[in-house]
Amino acid sequence: MSERSGVWWMLCAATLFASTTQADTSDCTPLPADFVLCAQGTPWQSAEIMAFDNGVAFELDPFWLEVFPAPEPVQSVQPFEAALDAMADLIAEQARNEGLGAPETLARDAFETDHAQFVTITTQIELPEDDPMIYMTMIAEAGGSRIILTFDSDVATTVDGVPQELRELADMIRPKED
Numbered sequence: 001m002s003e004r005s006g007v008w009w010m011l012c013a014a015t016l017f018a019s020t021t022q023a024d025t026s027d028c029t030p031l032p033a034d035f036v037l038c039a040q041g042t043p044w045q046s047a048e049i050m051a052f053d054n055g056v057a058f059e060l061d062p063f064w065l066e067v068f069p070a071p072e073p074v075q076s077v078q079p080f081e082a083a084l085d086a087m088a089d090l091i092a093e094q095a096r097n098e099g100l101g102a103p104e105t106l107a108r109d110a111f112e113t114d115h116a117q118f119v120t121i122t123t124q125i126e127l128p129e130d131d132p133m134i135y136m137t138m139i140a141e142a143g144g145s146r147i148i149l150t151f152d153s154d155v156a157t158t159v160d161g162v163p164q165e166l167r168e169l170a171d172m173i174r175p176k177e178d
Contacts, residue, residue: 026177027040028040028176029049029056030056030176031173032069033145033147034143034176035067035174035176036175037172038173038174042172044058047059047065048060053068054068062153063152064151064153065149065151065169066150067147068148069146069147069148073086074090080117081119084110084119084121087148088123103123103135104125105123106122106124106134107120108120108121113167113170113173115173115174115175116141116173116174116175117140117142118138118139118140118141118167118170120136120139121136122137123137136166137150138151138166138169140173142175149169
């Protein structure tokens with residue numbers, strides 16, 4: 001197993017263990033659209049947090065997580081699973097705007113946690129003069145609100161195990177308690 005894979009799997013194991021023990025959201029990091037990230041006891045608890053315009057980013061070297069409100073039509077399209085098609089269209093449009101080819105869809109998934117519903121899409125974008133980038137996007141819905149979470153890495157990442165990692169991150173996402 002490579003050193004990068006070892007770090008990735010240790011991060012995921014710690015995240016899974018801690019996410020099963022969290023309940024109170026008072027110590028969680030606020031996210032857009034009345035969601036929170038409850039990362040206590042996980043490596044993500046020590047991530048550098050950077051607010052931007054209407055979202056927040058978490059950097060946990062070599063990983064990067066961005067969270068922002070779901071744009072139209074992702075926010076309003078029904079049923080919820082159709083939000084994934086709207087998100088795929090936005091990803092393809094962004095690639096075109098940056099002069100890149102259409103992203104290849106590698107995986108799609110839908111699942112629920114105790115706190116929210118999620119749909120995910122994993123795409124690969126060919127970059128000129130660089131390795132392809134694997135881009136993981138997750139949409140969360142709870143209480144009529146939706147947020148987008150994008151996850152990537154500064155190191156080469158493969159699709160192997162991506163669904164489990166996304167589920168472990170999803171376990172930390174909750175609607176904000178009133």
